[in-house]
Amino acid sequence: MAPPKVMHPDSINENVKRTSYAVRGELYLRASELQKEGKKIIFTNVGNPHALGQKPLTFPRQVMALCQAPFLMDDPNVSLLFAPDAISRAKHYLAMTSGGVGAYSDSRGLPGVRQEIAEFIYERDGYPSDPEHIFLTDGASKGVQQVLNALIRNEKDGVLVPIPQYPLYSASITLLGGTLVPYYLKEEVNWSLDTADLRSQIATARKNGITVRGLVFINPGNPTGQCLTEENLRQLIELCHRERIVLLADEVYQTNVYQDVRPFISAKKVLKGMGGPISKELELVSFHTVSKGFLGECGQRGGYLEMTNIHPQVVEELYKVASISLSPNVTGQIMLGLMVKPPKPGDHSYPRYAAESKAILESLRKRAHIMTDGFNACQNVECNFTEGAMYSFPQVKLPPGAIAAAKAAGKAPDVFYCLKLLEATGISTVPGSGFGQKEGTFHIRTTILPSEQEMPAMMASFKRFNDGFMAQYSKPASKL
């Protein structure tokens, strides 16, 4: 008989085993199987706009193509295929590299792009930003993990995470051996912040011997779609300062806002606007990406983090750790430059860029309405309006019969519901349990990314399934 493996499921790193990541969990795997079998699947499990038909913007992609093939710019025919400002912009970025996109950059990213990001932040917030405190990363997720890795020392270190949350946080905290301290968003007030709950969770965690070191918030929210008020952000900042907690601001959806009452405001802007010692003391790390907004360039893996009031030696330590992987991918860095420095009025490519980006954002805004209205038209389903980001997170009130059937099938009730939905309609969602939900409530998460054309049919198909499901499982148990 063969000896047992060294890397046996029972003998690998416990933290690896304990980590779970629902966005690509059981539902995604089943959906992938069904797709292989020929079933048409609508993947709404991940915010992956291009996979659902969103077209990339022309100008940034022209620049990216020229950066990959700079020799095209020596060809007299180049202007037949490329806009003049795309050519000059490609030269601009190539001049920042140490040998084109095939050369490693500094491990923090290209200094020139970090400078452009600092200018973008200054323009957005009205407060200066230091490029030395901006690191570029292979997508925002990697940046989050780099910071958590420095923050978390052992299982007694806790990080506050909103529930429902984006599972990047639960997965990374588990993998790094820390403790997730949940704080609950108020579903009944459109997933708003509940500072009373936040304070009580901190107190409970401390009673249990946890050192609360970090607080994550996501604004606009994932999976909950809410946009935080300036007042809420101020409360978070004051609380973190008072309780000596580092604030991690996940602001990757800052361009994805579908209401006009609460436009996006960055935590950095609120902090700096508060003035006084707090504005120079609170430790804040903010994250952004090319994957969301109207670019939706997920596959390019371009993200950045900005550190505010972080100890200079800690900045150095993060630089050292980033160095181990040498450099983030260089084209993703250039895409970041293109995101923060779009064509301006008067530029050759401006009209097209403006039209393309406006069309995407307007359509997302419409889809946010179609989707949440569609959910609210279903039996036993209630959904807050998707104010921002790319997701809806409706509550599904499952009848006792459904809960019993799920138990009999050995599944969590929301998993059971989502699997039935997938088999019946091809709509691939993620069960709320992957994001966290109050005990006894059940949710599903979908993206609002299926195309505007397809969405009415998709919502009708959802309604047919849901209402049938509710009818079936609302019958007395004896009749099932």
Added chain:
Amino acid sequence: MAPPKVMHPDSINENVKRTSYAVRGELYLRASELQKEGKKIIFTNVGNPHALGQKPLTFPRQVMALCQAPFLMDDPNVSLLFAPDAISRAKHYLAMTSGGVGAYSDSRGLPGVRQEIAEFIYERDGYPSDPEHIFLTDGASKGVQQVLNALIRNEKDGVLVPIPQYPLYSASITLLGGTLVPYYLKEEVNWSLDTADLRSQIATARKNGITVRGLVFINPGNPTGQCLTEENLRQLIELCHRERIVLLADEVYQTNVYQDVRPFISAKKVLKGMGGPISKELELVSFHTVSKGFLGECGQRGGYLEMTNIHPQVVEELYKVASISLSPNVTGQIMLGLMVKPPKPGDHSYPRYAAESKAILESLRKRAHIMTDGFNACQNVECNFTEGAMYSFPQVKLPPGAIAAAKAAGKAPDVFYCLKLLEATGISTVPGSGFGQKEGTFHIRTTILPSEQEMPAMMASFKRFNDGFMAQYSKPASKL
């Protein structure tokens, strides 16, 4: 007074603090400063070919440009700028994606590229490869870290690493909280494997309560440049099988071979050729990348790992962890496809591709000779021939006067030497202590990447500095 930081240098993760990474350490930082001040620096600290003037190959970059800007293929003028097989290849890769290069791929990478890699491995080794056991990563470094993360459970888990080593290994093992168990290569026999030392290091580690779980080897060697014999690989495999150790094969330099006696042979091929139970039992993970070879596409961050005889549930666990970062960058994945499936004779782009790649490899071979000969012409310097990879690792015999001067300056002797070299010549190297070296010996690591034209002048400049340094510090101490 401001309260102390939450993320204070004294209160962050100890493993982060303990990690060191010499390739971008003190010497690199000083070189960057000097460069800012206007000094001409020759960066030989990192194997970053394009930064030292190597041109990217035309065909892969044409394909990459079209993948970034697929709309070019709808333009009737496209054939003025792009080869017909570049167009068809771009369509081929785009068809593998779920929405172009802006969409996340599966977290293991595009199935189509993984299939092409499996075919490449089959052709290279003569043994089948399963695409389900191939994961694509943002450069090979990330793949190494993923596997080490599953392997290492706590500080009692040890990983054998050759000394001198590539500091990715020491840094990652420290960061993950494991223990590096060193085994020494025999410098006097061209950095060959010393199985007696290996066995004795395992015994010592076990006596100290360490569970030895992994063994890393690098073939061709970094920083040592040696090419392992088939016999050596067989010994490693037998030893790992007998001692129940997972073998990690860093084979990123497999195309960089500058002698004809020992062509590259993969660990997988040797293992499969051994037949019997061992070929089905030994746990092996092999790594490769687009960053080295004649592509040198470091900035694209494309790497893969192939798992052989790894427990299927462990493969699943690695998939789950990879999912947290969603997907490796997609263009890096396509570059991997281009690496393993180059144009064939008869293809439109073949002659150019063949000429470009041959020129690079032939020039690297010449540079390996110029550099090692150059070192051996210097006083107190001895250098093994760079049989493969991209580095030379000469031993520098420092006179007692130099060691005393280094001590007085508060520097390790090799750091002292490298700093003086940098200030005098602009040549940025890495001190041997960053890679590990036998107690009392001193080395420097350089890449062989400065251009063939520049290299004679660079080596002359090195010799002038070195011989002057040796003369200065060989004087009796009283005269210094």
